Amino acid sequence: MSVKISVIVPIYNREKYLKECLDSVLSQTLKNIEVICINDGSTDNSQKILEGYQGKDNRIRLFYQENQGAAKARNIGLNIAKGEFIAFMDSDDKYPSNNTLKNMYDNAVNNNVVICGGSMHFLTADGVPRNNRDELNYFKQSGLMEYKNVQCNGGFTRFIYSLDFLNLNNIRFPDYQWGEDPVFLVKVMVCAKVFYALTENTYYYRKGHNYYEFDFQQINDAVRCWTDNLMISKAEKLKFLHTNCLKELNEILKLHLLSSLQQGNVELRELLVKVANCVDVDLLIDYKLGILLNPISDYFMSDYTIIEISKFRELVKSNRYSGYYIYSTSRAAEKTYDIFVEYNIEEKVLGFVDDELELQHNSFLGKPVFNYNMCSHNKDYIFILNRFCLEAKDKLNQDKMCYVVLNI
Structure with a gap:
Protein backbone atom coordinates (compact mmCIF):
# COMPACT_ATOMS: atom_id res chain seq x y z
CA MET A 1 0.00 0.00 0.00
CA LYS A 207 0.31 28.13 23.51
CA GLY A 208 1.21 29.34 26.97
CA HIS A 209 3.17 26.31 28.16
CA ASN A 210 6.63 27.31 27.02
CA TYR A 211 9.07 29.79 28.48
CA TYR A 212 11.89 30.70 26.17
CA GLU A 213 15.28 32.11 26.97
CA PHE A 214 16.96 32.69 23.63
CA ASP A 215 20.72 32.38 23.29
CA PHE A 216 22.75 34.45 20.82
CA GLN A 217 22.44 31.84 18.06
CA GLN A 218 18.65 31.66 18.32
CA ILE A 219 18.30 35.44 18.41
CA ASN A 220 20.54 35.88 15.39
CA ASP A 221 18.79 33.13 13.45
CA ALA A 222 15.43 34.78 14.14
CA VAL A 223 16.74 37.99 12.59
CA ARG A 224 18.09 35.99 9.65
CA CYS A 225 14.61 34.55 9.20
CA TRP A 226 13.05 37.98 8.89
CA THR A 227 15.86 39.13 6.63
CA ASP A 228 15.27 36.17 4.31
CA ASN A 229 11.56 36.90 4.09
CA LEU A 230 12.16 40.62 3.63
CA MET A 231 14.37 39.83 0.66
CA ILE A 232 11.83 37.40 -0.82
CA SER A 233 8.92 39.80 -0.33
CA LYS A 234 11.00 42.59 -1.85
CA ALA A 235 11.83 40.52 -4.93
CA GLU A 236 8.21 39.36 -5.33
CA LYS A 237 6.67 42.77 -4.53
CA LEU A 238 4.59 41.33 -1.69
CA LYS A 239 3.58 44.44 0.23
CA PHE A 240 1.67 42.87 3.11
CA LEU A 241 4.38 40.31 3.79
CA HIS A 242 7.12 42.95 3.59
CA THR A 243 5.29 45.18 6.04
CA ASN A 244 4.32 42.36 8.38
CA CYS A 245 7.89 41.06 8.60
CA LEU A 246 9.01 44.47 9.81
CA LYS A 247 6.19 44.76 12.31
CA GLU A 248 6.96 41.35 13.76
CA LEU A 249 10.65 42.09 14.05
CA ASN A 250 10.00 45.51 15.52
CA GLU A 251 7.26 44.60 17.98
CA ILE A 252 7.55 40.95 18.97
CA LEU A 253 11.29 40.54 19.54
CA LYS A 254 12.04 43.97 20.90
CA LEU A 255 12.85 42.84 24.42
CA HIS A 256 14.84 39.79 23.33
CA LEU A 257 17.02 41.81 20.98
CA LEU A 258 17.69 44.54 23.50
CA SER A 259 18.78 42.05 26.14
CA SER A 260 20.98 40.20 23.66
CA LEU A 261 22.74 43.40 22.59
CA GLN A 262 23.31 44.42 26.17
CA GLN A 263 24.90 41.02 26.82
CA GLY A 264 27.42 41.61 24.03
CA ASN A 265 25.87 40.04 20.92
CA VAL A 266 28.07 41.85 18.42
CA GLU A 267 26.86 39.87 15.39
CA LEU A 268 23.29 41.00 16.05
CA ARG A 269 24.26 44.63 15.50
CA GLU A 270 25.50 43.77 12.01
CA LEU A 271 22.42 41.69 11.24
CA LEU A 272 20.08 44.54 12.19
CA VAL A 273 21.88 46.97 9.92
CA LYS A 274 21.37 44.42 7.14
CA VAL A 275 17.65 44.28 7.98
CA ALA A 276 17.34 48.05 7.74
CA ASN A 277 19.00 48.02 4.35
CA CYS A 278 16.68 45.26 3.06
CA VAL A 279 13.63 47.51 3.38
CA ASP A 280 11.86 48.67 0.25
CA VAL A 281 9.93 51.71 1.42
CA ASP A 282 7.65 51.55 -1.63
CA LEU A 283 6.29 48.23 -0.34
CA LEU A 284 5.40 49.40 3.17
CA ILE A 285 1.71 49.68 3.97
CA ASP A 286 0.97 52.49 6.45
CA TYR A 287 4.25 51.76 8.14
CA LYS A 288 6.83 54.45 7.69
CA LEU A 289 10.48 53.61 7.43
CA GLY A 290 11.42 56.20 10.01
CA ILE A 291 9.03 54.70 12.53
CA LEU A 292 10.71 51.36 11.98
CA LEU A 293 14.24 52.66 12.22
CA ASN A 294 13.67 54.61 15.42
CA PRO A 295 12.80 51.51 17.49
CA ILE A 296 15.67 49.62 15.90
CA SER A 297 17.86 52.54 16.91
CA ASP A 298 16.51 52.81 20.45
CA TYR A 299 15.84 49.22 21.44
CA PHE A 300 17.88 47.02 19.16
CA MET A 301 21.02 48.94 18.39
CA SER A 302 21.20 50.82 21.69
CA ASP A 303 22.85 53.39 19.49
CA TYR A 304 21.67 54.15 15.97
CA THR A 305 20.94 52.55 12.62
CA ILE A 306 22.61 53.92 9.51
CA ILE A 307 20.98 53.65 6.09
CA GLU A 308 22.96 53.81 2.91
CA ILE A 309 22.49 56.55 0.32
CA SER A 310 20.76 54.13 -2.08
CA LYS A 311 18.10 53.37 0.54
CA PHE A 312 17.74 57.04 1.32
CA ARG A 313 17.12 57.76 -2.36
CA GLU A 314 14.28 55.22 -2.24
CA LEU A 315 12.85 57.02 0.78
CA VAL A 316 12.99 60.39 -0.98
CA LYS A 317 11.40 59.03 -4.17
CA SER A 318 8.59 57.37 -2.23
CA ASN A 319 7.04 60.72 -1.21
CA ARG A 320 6.05 59.19 2.14
CA TYR A 321 6.89 62.36 4.00
CA SER A 322 5.62 65.82 3.22
CA GLY A 323 8.67 67.62 4.54
CA TYR A 324 12.29 67.10 5.59
CA TYR A 325 14.62 68.85 8.03
CA ILE A 326 18.34 68.31 7.47
CA TYR A 327 20.48 68.43 10.59
CA SER A 328 23.60 70.66 10.57
CA THR A 329 25.02 73.05 7.96
CA SER A 330 28.04 70.89 7.22
CA ARG A 331 29.38 69.44 4.01
CA ALA A 332 27.42 66.24 4.82
CA ALA A 333 24.21 68.27 5.03
CA GLU A 334 25.00 69.87 1.67
CA LYS A 335 25.49 66.43 0.08
CA THR A 336 22.16 65.34 1.55
CA TYR A 337 20.44 68.38 0.04
CA ASP A 338 21.96 67.50 -3.34
CA ILE A 339 19.86 64.32 -3.39
CA PHE A 340 16.68 66.40 -3.26
CA VAL A 341 18.02 68.63 -6.03
CA GLU A 342 18.77 65.50 -8.07
CA TYR A 343 15.06 64.59 -8.04
CA ASN A 344 13.84 68.18 -8.44
CA ILE A 345 12.03 68.09 -5.11
CA GLU A 346 14.19 70.49 -3.09
CA GLU A 347 10.96 72.25 -2.08
CA LYS A 348 10.39 69.29 0.25
CA VAL A 349 13.33 70.46 2.37
CA LEU A 350 11.82 72.74 5.00
CA GLY A 351 15.19 73.89 6.22
CA PHE A 352 18.38 73.02 8.08
CA VAL A 353 18.72 72.56 11.84
CA ASP A 354 21.49 74.01 14.00
CA ASP A 355 20.91 73.60 17.74
CA GLU A 356 23.57 76.15 18.60
CA LEU A 357 21.35 78.89 17.22
CA GLU A 358 18.96 80.63 19.54
CA LEU A 359 17.18 82.40 16.72
CA GLN A 360 16.60 81.70 13.07
CA HIS A 361 19.74 82.16 11.02
CA ASN A 362 19.59 83.76 7.60
CA SER A 363 19.90 80.75 5.30
CA PHE A 364 21.99 77.87 4.04
CA LEU A 365 21.79 76.81 0.39
CA GLY A 366 18.81 79.11 0.06
CA LYS A 367 16.90 77.41 2.88
CA PRO A 368 16.23 78.76 6.40
CA VAL A 369 18.26 77.46 9.33
CA PHE A 370 16.37 76.76 12.57
CA ASN A 371 16.99 75.86 16.15
CA TYR A 372 15.28 72.49 16.75
CA ASN A 373 12.64 74.03 19.03
CA MET A 374 11.56 76.27 16.17
CA CYS A 375 10.91 73.33 13.83
CA SER A 376 7.41 72.06 13.23
CA HIS A 377 6.78 68.76 15.01
CA ASN A 378 4.36 67.51 12.39
CA LYS A 379 4.47 63.69 12.32
CA ASP A 380 4.52 63.79 8.51
CA TYR A 381 7.96 65.41 8.64
CA ILE A 382 11.22 63.52 9.02
CA PHE A 383 14.60 64.66 10.32
CA ILE A 384 17.75 63.60 8.50
CA LEU A 385 20.84 63.13 10.63
CA ASN A 386 24.37 62.16 9.76
CA ARG A 387 26.91 60.50 12.01
CA PHE A 388 28.33 63.84 13.08
CA CYS A 389 25.16 65.10 14.78
CA LEU A 390 23.89 62.05 16.64
CA GLU A 391 23.36 63.96 19.86
CA ALA A 392 20.11 65.18 18.32
CA LYS A 393 18.50 61.74 18.38
CA ASP A 394 17.71 61.92 22.12
CA LYS A 395 15.44 64.91 21.56
CA LEU A 396 13.87 63.32 18.50
CA ASN A 397 13.16 60.12 20.43
CA GLN A 398 11.66 62.08 23.30
CA ASP A 399 9.33 63.92 20.91
CA LYS A 400 8.60 60.68 19.00
CA MET A 401 9.70 62.24 15.75
CA CYS A 402 10.69 60.19 12.73
CA TYR A 403 14.33 60.32 11.72
CA VAL A 404 16.98 58.45 9.79
CA VAL A 405 20.75 58.47 10.11
CA LEU A 406 22.31 58.74 6.68
CA ASN A 407 25.67 57.16 5.89
CA ILE A 408 27.16 60.19 4.22
Whole structure:
Protein backbone atom coordinates (compact mmCIF):
# COMPACT_ATOMS: atom_id res chain seq x y z
CA MET A 1 0.00 0.00 0.00
CA SER A 2 1.49 3.35 -1.06
CA VAL A 3 2.01 6.02 1.59
CA LYS A 4 -0.25 8.98 0.97
CA ILE A 5 1.11 11.30 3.70
CA SER A 6 4.33 11.27 5.69
CA VAL A 7 3.81 13.05 9.00
CA ILE A 8 7.14 14.41 10.29
CA VAL A 9 7.34 14.94 14.07
CA PRO A 10 10.48 16.37 15.70
CA ILE A 11 10.58 15.70 19.46
CA TYR A 12 12.56 17.36 22.20
CA ASN A 13 11.55 16.80 25.84
CA ARG A 14 7.82 16.61 25.23
CA GLU A 15 6.85 13.67 27.46
CA LYS A 16 3.89 15.62 28.87
CA TYR A 17 2.13 16.09 25.51
CA LEU A 18 3.64 13.41 23.28
CA LYS A 19 1.01 10.71 23.82
CA GLU A 20 -1.83 13.11 23.02
CA CYS A 21 0.03 14.20 19.89
CA LEU A 22 0.71 10.67 18.64
CA ASP A 23 -2.84 9.51 19.41
CA SER A 24 -4.12 12.39 17.32
CA VAL A 25 -1.96 11.38 14.35
CA LEU A 26 -2.45 7.62 14.55
CA SER A 27 -6.24 7.88 14.89
CA GLN A 28 -6.60 9.63 11.52
CA THR A 29 -9.12 7.97 9.20
CA LEU A 30 -6.53 8.19 6.43
CA LYS A 31 -4.73 5.01 7.40
CA ASN A 32 -2.00 4.72 4.77
CA ILE A 33 0.32 7.23 6.40
CA GLU A 34 3.75 6.98 7.95
CA VAL A 35 4.77 8.86 11.08
CA ILE A 36 8.44 9.84 11.05
CA CYS A 37 9.48 10.66 14.61
CA ILE A 38 12.90 12.25 15.08
CA ASN A 39 13.99 12.39 18.72
CA ASP A 40 16.18 15.50 18.84
CA GLY A 41 18.28 14.44 21.82
CA SER A 42 15.52 14.40 24.45
CA THR A 43 16.63 13.91 28.06
CA ASP A 44 13.20 13.05 29.47
CA ASN A 45 11.00 9.98 28.85
CA SER A 46 10.15 10.90 25.26
CA GLN A 47 12.29 8.10 23.80
CA LYS A 48 10.59 5.49 25.98
CA ILE A 49 7.16 6.74 24.94
CA LEU A 50 8.16 6.66 21.27
CA GLU A 51 9.46 3.11 21.51
CA GLY A 52 6.23 2.02 23.16
CA TYR A 53 4.12 3.48 20.35
CA GLN A 54 6.44 2.04 17.69
CA GLY A 55 5.94 -1.41 19.18
CA LYS A 56 2.18 -1.07 18.79
CA ASP A 57 1.99 0.58 15.35
CA ASN A 58 4.41 -0.21 12.53
CA ARG A 59 3.56 3.02 10.74
CA ILE A 60 5.91 4.80 13.14
CA ARG A 61 9.49 5.20 11.94
CA LEU A 62 11.73 6.24 14.83
CA PHE A 63 15.06 8.05 14.49
CA TYR A 64 17.42 9.66 16.95
CA GLN A 65 19.86 12.55 16.62
CA GLU A 66 21.92 14.55 19.08
CA ASN A 67 20.16 17.83 19.85
CA GLN A 68 20.51 19.93 16.69
CA GLY A 69 17.14 21.63 16.44
CA ALA A 70 13.84 21.11 14.67
CA ALA A 71 15.10 22.32 11.28
CA LYS A 72 17.63 19.52 10.93
CA ALA A 73 15.15 17.00 12.29
CA ARG A 74 12.51 17.99 9.74
CA ASN A 75 15.04 17.88 6.91
CA ILE A 76 16.02 14.36 7.93
CA GLY A 77 12.34 13.45 7.74
CA LEU A 78 12.00 15.02 4.30
CA ASN A 79 15.01 13.11 3.01
CA ILE A 80 13.68 9.70 4.08
CA ALA A 81 9.94 10.27 3.57
CA LYS A 82 8.01 7.92 1.27
CA GLY A 83 4.69 9.75 1.19
CA GLU A 84 3.00 11.49 -1.70
CA PHE A 85 2.46 14.48 0.58
CA ILE A 86 4.23 15.79 3.68
CA ALA A 87 2.62 17.00 6.91
CA PHE A 88 4.49 18.55 9.83
CA MET A 89 3.39 18.09 13.42
CA ASP A 90 4.99 19.55 16.53
CA SER A 91 5.10 17.10 19.42
CA ASP A 92 3.02 19.28 21.76
CA ASP A 93 0.21 19.90 19.26
CA LYS A 94 -2.54 17.80 17.68
CA TYR A 95 -5.10 17.57 14.88
CA PRO A 96 -8.61 18.97 15.47
CA SER A 97 -10.38 16.00 13.86
CA ASN A 98 -9.75 12.38 12.92
CA ASN A 99 -10.58 13.38 9.33
CA THR A 100 -8.08 16.24 9.08
CA LEU A 101 -5.43 14.48 6.99
CA LYS A 102 -8.01 12.80 4.76
CA ASN A 103 -9.76 16.09 4.03
CA MET A 104 -6.52 17.82 3.13
CA TYR A 105 -5.31 14.92 0.99
CA ASP A 106 -8.60 14.51 -0.90
CA ASN A 107 -8.82 18.24 -1.65
CA ALA A 108 -5.20 18.40 -2.76
CA VAL A 109 -5.63 15.49 -5.18
CA ASN A 110 -9.07 16.49 -6.45
CA ASN A 111 -7.93 20.04 -7.15
CA ASN A 112 -4.50 19.06 -8.52
CA VAL A 113 -2.51 21.31 -6.18
CA VAL A 114 0.82 20.84 -4.44
CA ILE A 115 -0.27 22.60 -1.22
CA CYS A 116 -3.53 22.26 0.68
CA GLY A 117 -4.46 23.40 4.17
CA GLY A 118 -6.94 25.09 6.42
CA SER A 119 -7.13 27.29 9.47
CA MET A 120 -5.04 27.08 12.60
CA HIS A 121 -6.68 27.36 16.01
CA PHE A 122 -4.88 27.96 19.27
CA LEU A 123 -5.17 25.88 22.43
CA THR A 124 -4.50 26.81 26.02
CA ALA A 125 -1.62 25.11 27.81
CA ASP A 126 -4.17 22.53 29.03
CA GLY A 127 -5.33 21.78 25.50
CA VAL A 128 -8.61 23.70 25.58
CA PRO A 129 -9.49 25.59 22.36
CA ARG A 130 -9.27 29.34 22.88
CA ASN A 131 -12.29 31.53 22.18
CA ASN A 132 -10.46 34.01 19.98
CA ARG A 133 -8.79 33.26 16.66
CA ASP A 134 -5.89 34.73 14.74
CA GLU A 135 -7.24 36.17 11.49
CA LEU A 136 -3.84 35.72 9.80
CA ASN A 137 -4.18 31.94 10.26
CA TYR A 138 -7.84 31.65 9.29
CA PHE A 139 -9.51 31.16 5.91
CA LYS A 140 -13.01 32.55 5.46
CA GLN A 141 -13.77 30.52 2.35
CA SER A 142 -12.62 27.32 0.71
CA GLY A 143 -11.16 27.19 -2.78
CA LEU A 144 -8.09 27.87 -4.87
CA MET A 145 -6.12 30.87 -3.64
CA GLU A 146 -3.17 32.78 -5.03
CA TYR A 147 -0.46 33.30 -2.46
CA LYS A 148 -0.02 36.92 -3.51
CA ASN A 149 -3.54 37.54 -2.17
CA VAL A 150 -2.78 35.92 1.22
CA GLN A 151 0.93 36.46 1.97
CA CYS A 152 0.96 34.49 5.23
CA ASN A 153 4.29 33.57 6.82
CA GLY A 154 3.04 31.62 9.83
CA GLY A 155 1.16 28.39 10.48
CA PHE A 156 3.12 26.11 8.15
CA THR A 157 1.89 23.01 10.01
CA ARG A 158 -1.72 23.55 8.88
CA PHE A 159 -0.81 22.60 5.29
CA ILE A 160 0.30 19.47 3.48
CA TYR A 161 2.93 19.71 0.73
CA SER A 162 3.72 17.57 -2.29
CA LEU A 163 7.01 15.78 -1.63
CA ASP A 164 7.84 15.68 -5.34
CA PHE A 165 7.32 19.44 -5.52
CA LEU A 166 9.60 20.07 -2.54
CA ASN A 167 12.30 17.83 -3.99
CA LEU A 168 12.01 19.23 -7.52
CA ASN A 169 12.51 22.76 -6.19
CA ASN A 170 15.07 21.76 -3.55
CA ILE A 171 13.04 23.33 -0.75
CA ARG A 172 14.20 22.50 2.76
CA PHE A 173 14.30 24.24 6.12
CA PRO A 174 17.23 26.62 6.62
CA ASP A 175 19.61 25.49 9.33
CA TYR A 176 18.33 27.99 11.90
CA GLN A 177 17.82 27.38 15.59
CA TRP A 178 14.75 29.64 15.54
CA GLY A 179 12.57 31.02 12.75
CA GLU A 180 13.21 28.32 10.17
CA ASP A 181 9.53 27.61 9.49
CA PRO A 182 8.41 31.07 8.23
CA VAL A 183 11.22 30.97 5.66
CA PHE A 184 10.18 27.47 4.56
CA LEU A 185 6.53 28.47 4.22
CA VAL A 186 7.21 31.64 2.25
CA LYS A 187 9.63 29.88 -0.10
CA VAL A 188 7.25 27.04 -0.90
CA MET A 189 4.23 29.33 -1.29
CA VAL A 190 6.08 31.74 -3.58
CA CYS A 191 7.27 28.82 -5.66
CA ALA A 192 3.84 27.18 -5.89
CA LYS A 193 1.95 30.46 -6.39
CA VAL A 194 -1.44 28.80 -5.68
CA PHE A 195 -2.84 26.47 -3.01
CA TYR A 196 -6.20 25.06 -1.96
CA ALA A 197 -7.65 26.59 1.21
CA LEU A 198 -10.12 24.98 3.63
CA THR A 199 -12.18 26.89 6.16
CA GLU A 200 -12.05 24.04 8.66
CA ASN A 201 -9.40 23.96 11.35
CA THR A 202 -6.60 21.67 10.25
CA TYR A 203 -4.22 22.22 13.15
CA TYR A 204 -4.41 22.82 16.89
CA TYR A 205 -1.46 24.84 18.19
CA ARG A 206 -0.77 24.84 21.92
CA LYS A 207 0.31 28.13 23.51
CA GLY A 208 1.21 29.34 26.97
CA HIS A 209 3.17 26.31 28.16
CA ASN A 210 6.63 27.31 27.02
CA TYR A 211 9.07 29.79 28.48
CA TYR A 212 11.89 30.70 26.17
CA GLU A 213 15.28 32.11 26.97
CA PHE A 214 16.96 32.69 23.63
CA ASP A 215 20.72 32.38 23.29
CA PHE A 216 22.75 34.45 20.82
CA GLN A 217 22.44 31.84 18.06
CA GLN A 218 18.65 31.66 18.32
CA ILE A 219 18.30 35.44 18.41
CA ASN A 220 20.54 35.88 15.39
CA ASP A 221 18.79 33.13 13.45
CA ALA A 222 15.43 34.78 14.14
CA VAL A 223 16.74 37.99 12.59
CA ARG A 224 18.09 35.99 9.65
CA CYS A 225 14.61 34.55 9.20
CA TRP A 226 13.05 37.98 8.89
CA THR A 227 15.86 39.13 6.63
CA ASP A 228 15.27 36.17 4.31
CA ASN A 229 11.56 36.90 4.09
CA LEU A 230 12.16 40.62 3.63
CA MET A 231 14.37 39.83 0.66
CA ILE A 232 11.83 37.40 -0.82
CA SER A 233 8.92 39.80 -0.33
CA LYS A 234 11.00 42.59 -1.85
CA ALA A 235 11.83 40.52 -4.93
CA GLU A 236 8.21 39.36 -5.33
CA LYS A 237 6.67 42.77 -4.53
CA LEU A 238 4.59 41.33 -1.69
CA LYS A 239 3.58 44.44 0.23
CA PHE A 240 1.67 42.87 3.11
CA LEU A 241 4.38 40.31 3.79
CA HIS A 242 7.12 42.95 3.59
CA THR A 243 5.29 45.18 6.04
CA ASN A 244 4.32 42.36 8.38
CA CYS A 245 7.89 41.06 8.60
CA LEU A 246 9.01 44.47 9.81
CA LYS A 247 6.19 44.76 12.31
CA GLU A 248 6.96 41.35 13.76
CA LEU A 249 10.65 42.09 14.05
CA ASN A 250 10.00 45.51 15.52
CA GLU A 251 7.26 44.60 17.98
CA ILE A 252 7.55 40.95 18.97
CA LEU A 253 11.29 40.54 19.54
CA LYS A 254 12.04 43.97 20.90
CA LEU A 255 12.85 42.84 24.42
CA HIS A 256 14.84 39.79 23.33
CA LEU A 257 17.02 41.81 20.98
CA LEU A 258 17.69 44.54 23.50
CA SER A 259 18.78 42.05 26.14
CA SER A 260 20.98 40.20 23.66
CA LEU A 261 22.74 43.40 22.59
CA GLN A 262 23.31 44.42 26.17
CA GLN A 263 24.90 41.02 26.82
CA GLY A 264 27.42 41.61 24.03
CA ASN A 265 25.87 40.04 20.92
CA VAL A 266 28.07 41.85 18.42
CA GLU A 267 26.86 39.87 15.39
CA LEU A 268 23.29 41.00 16.05
CA ARG A 269 24.26 44.63 15.50
CA GLU A 270 25.50 43.77 12.01
CA LEU A 271 22.42 41.69 11.24
CA LEU A 272 20.08 44.54 12.19
CA VAL A 273 21.88 46.97 9.92
CA LYS A 274 21.37 44.42 7.14
CA VAL A 275 17.65 44.28 7.98
CA ALA A 276 17.34 48.05 7.74
CA ASN A 277 19.00 48.02 4.35
CA CYS A 278 16.68 45.26 3.06
CA VAL A 279 13.63 47.51 3.38
CA ASP A 280 11.86 48.67 0.25
CA VAL A 281 9.93 51.71 1.42
CA ASP A 282 7.65 51.55 -1.63
CA LEU A 283 6.29 48.23 -0.34
CA LEU A 284 5.40 49.40 3.17
CA ILE A 285 1.71 49.68 3.97
CA ASP A 286 0.97 52.49 6.45
CA TYR A 287 4.25 51.76 8.14
CA LYS A 288 6.83 54.45 7.69
CA LEU A 289 10.48 53.61 7.43
CA GLY A 290 11.42 56.20 10.01
CA ILE A 291 9.03 54.70 12.53
CA LEU A 292 10.71 51.36 11.98
CA LEU A 293 14.24 52.66 12.22
CA ASN A 294 13.67 54.61 15.42
CA PRO A 295 12.80 51.51 17.49
CA ILE A 296 15.67 49.62 15.90
CA SER A 297 17.86 52.54 16.91
CA ASP A 298 16.51 52.81 20.45
CA TYR A 299 15.84 49.22 21.44
CA PHE A 300 17.88 47.02 19.16
CA MET A 301 21.02 48.94 18.39
CA SER A 302 21.20 50.82 21.69
CA ASP A 303 22.85 53.39 19.49
CA TYR A 304 21.67 54.15 15.97
CA THR A 305 20.94 52.55 12.62
CA ILE A 306 22.61 53.92 9.51
CA ILE A 307 20.98 53.65 6.09
CA GLU A 308 22.96 53.81 2.91
CA ILE A 309 22.49 56.55 0.32
CA SER A 310 20.76 54.13 -2.08
CA LYS A 311 18.10 53.37 0.54
CA PHE A 312 17.74 57.04 1.32
CA ARG A 313 17.12 57.76 -2.36
CA GLU A 314 14.28 55.22 -2.24
CA LEU A 315 12.85 57.02 0.78
CA VAL A 316 12.99 60.39 -0.98
CA LYS A 317 11.40 59.03 -4.17
CA SER A 318 8.59 57.37 -2.23
CA ASN A 319 7.04 60.72 -1.21
CA ARG A 320 6.05 59.19 2.14
CA TYR A 321 6.89 62.36 4.00
CA SER A 322 5.62 65.82 3.22
CA GLY A 323 8.67 67.62 4.54
CA TYR A 324 12.29 67.10 5.59
CA TYR A 325 14.62 68.85 8.03
CA ILE A 326 18.34 68.31 7.47
CA TYR A 327 20.48 68.43 10.59
CA SER A 328 23.60 70.66 10.57
CA THR A 329 25.02 73.05 7.96
CA SER A 330 28.04 70.89 7.22
CA ARG A 331 29.38 69.44 4.01
CA ALA A 332 27.42 66.24 4.82
CA ALA A 333 24.21 68.27 5.03
CA GLU A 334 25.00 69.87 1.67
CA LYS A 335 25.49 66.43 0.08
CA THR A 336 22.16 65.34 1.55
CA TYR A 337 20.44 68.38 0.04
CA ASP A 338 21.96 67.50 -3.34
CA ILE A 339 19.86 64.32 -3.39
CA PHE A 340 16.68 66.40 -3.26
CA VAL A 341 18.02 68.63 -6.03
CA GLU A 342 18.77 65.50 -8.07
CA TYR A 343 15.06 64.59 -8.04
CA ASN A 344 13.84 68.18 -8.44
CA ILE A 345 12.03 68.09 -5.11
CA GLU A 346 14.19 70.49 -3.09
CA GLU A 347 10.96 72.25 -2.08
CA LYS A 348 10.39 69.29 0.25
CA VAL A 349 13.33 70.46 2.37
CA LEU A 350 11.82 72.74 5.00
CA GLY A 351 15.19 73.89 6.22
CA PHE A 352 18.38 73.02 8.08
CA VAL A 353 18.72 72.56 11.84
CA ASP A 354 21.49 74.01 14.00
CA ASP A 355 20.91 73.60 17.74
CA GLU A 356 23.57 76.15 18.60
CA LEU A 357 21.35 78.89 17.22
CA GLU A 358 18.96 80.63 19.54
CA LEU A 359 17.18 82.40 16.72
CA GLN A 360 16.60 81.70 13.07
CA HIS A 361 19.74 82.16 11.02
CA ASN A 362 19.59 83.76 7.60
CA SER A 363 19.90 80.75 5.30
CA PHE A 364 21.99 77.87 4.04
CA LEU A 365 21.79 76.81 0.39
CA GLY A 366 18.81 79.11 0.06
CA LYS A 367 16.90 77.41 2.88
CA PRO A 368 16.23 78.76 6.40
CA VAL A 369 18.26 77.46 9.33
CA PHE A 370 16.37 76.76 12.57
CA ASN A 371 16.99 75.86 16.15
CA TYR A 372 15.28 72.49 16.75
CA ASN A 373 12.64 74.03 19.03
CA MET A 374 11.56 76.27 16.17
CA CYS A 375 10.91 73.33 13.83
CA SER A 376 7.41 72.06 13.23
CA HIS A 377 6.78 68.76 15.01
CA ASN A 378 4.36 67.51 12.39
CA LYS A 379 4.47 63.69 12.32
CA ASP A 380 4.52 63.79 8.51
CA TYR A 381 7.96 65.41 8.64
CA ILE A 382 11.22 63.52 9.02
CA PHE A 383 14.60 64.66 10.32
CA ILE A 384 17.75 63.60 8.50
CA LEU A 385 20.84 63.13 10.63
CA ASN A 386 24.37 62.16 9.76
CA ARG A 387 26.91 60.50 12.01
CA PHE A 388 28.33 63.84 13.08
CA CYS A 389 25.16 65.10 14.78
CA LEU A 390 23.89 62.05 16.64
CA GLU A 391 23.36 63.96 19.86
CA ALA A 392 20.11 65.18 18.32
CA LYS A 393 18.50 61.74 18.38
CA ASP A 394 17.71 61.92 22.12
CA LYS A 395 15.44 64.91 21.56
CA LEU A 396 13.87 63.32 18.50
CA ASN A 397 13.16 60.12 20.43
CA GLN A 398 11.66 62.08 23.30
CA ASP A 399 9.33 63.92 20.91
CA LYS A 400 8.60 60.68 19.00
CA MET A 401 9.70 62.24 15.75
CA CYS A 402 10.69 60.19 12.73
CA TYR A 403 14.33 60.32 11.72
CA VAL A 404 16.98 58.45 9.79
CA VAL A 405 20.75 58.47 10.11
CA LEU A 406 22.31 58.74 6.68
CA ASN A 407 25.67 57.16 5.89
CA ILE A 408 27.16 60.19 4.22
